[in-house]
Amino acid sequence: MPTERRTVLDVSALPSIAFGYRNVSWLGNVLYMTIEGTMFALLFATFFYLKTRSPHWPPSGFIPPTLGAGMLSACLFAISLGPAIWTKRRAFQQSRSSIQVGLALMAIIGSALIVVRGFEFASLNCRWTDNAYASCLWILLGIHTGHLITEWFETLVLLAISSTSHMHGIRFADAAVNSDYWYFVVLTAFAIQIVLYGTTRWL
Secondary structure, eight states, X not given: OOOOOOOOOOOTTSOSOOOGGGSHHXXXXXXXHXXXXXXXXXXXXXXXXXXXXXXXXXXXTOOOOOHHHHHHHHHHHHHHHHHHHHHHHHHHHTOHHHHHHHHHHHHHHHHHHHHHHHHHHHTTSSOTTSOHHHHHHHHHHHHHHHHHHHHHHHHHHHHHHHTSTTOSTHHHHHHHHHHHHHHXXXXXXXXXXXXXXXXXXXX
């Protein structure tokens, strides 16, 4: 009986970790952000459509959201970009201790943002049941809060993993992907705040 010949490919020289577009998790994250970004775009379109249906904006009997909590939130989001950028750069270097510092700072700022977000809801100066305008404000802020909490929890999980022996290889790429999603949360926060606090005053 003839012996079956098999071709074997030696892949031992290939890297065990990949960043950016070479990482499947990165691609999944990009697709997820694209879907969520489209959702926010549809919500913005709904907001501006409602504006064209009302002779006054905000509608009569309503005042724009109070600026205090929103401005504090914007400052915290801007500050949070520092640790996020730091963490991603150190992830490429596979520096475990540096990543721990970055993730810890992101988690602390994220905790503060979640608390401030509660005050933001209180400063909208409307209840979500009042009318379409009020519902749109609450939905915009509410859905983004879901993204914020999700990213905060993911950061805590990565921080916990970084304190164990499991922080190696692909986990460094996960830290970089986490920073990418943090950028998305920050950018969408800025866009929402422009809509909530800017257009209700100057458009």
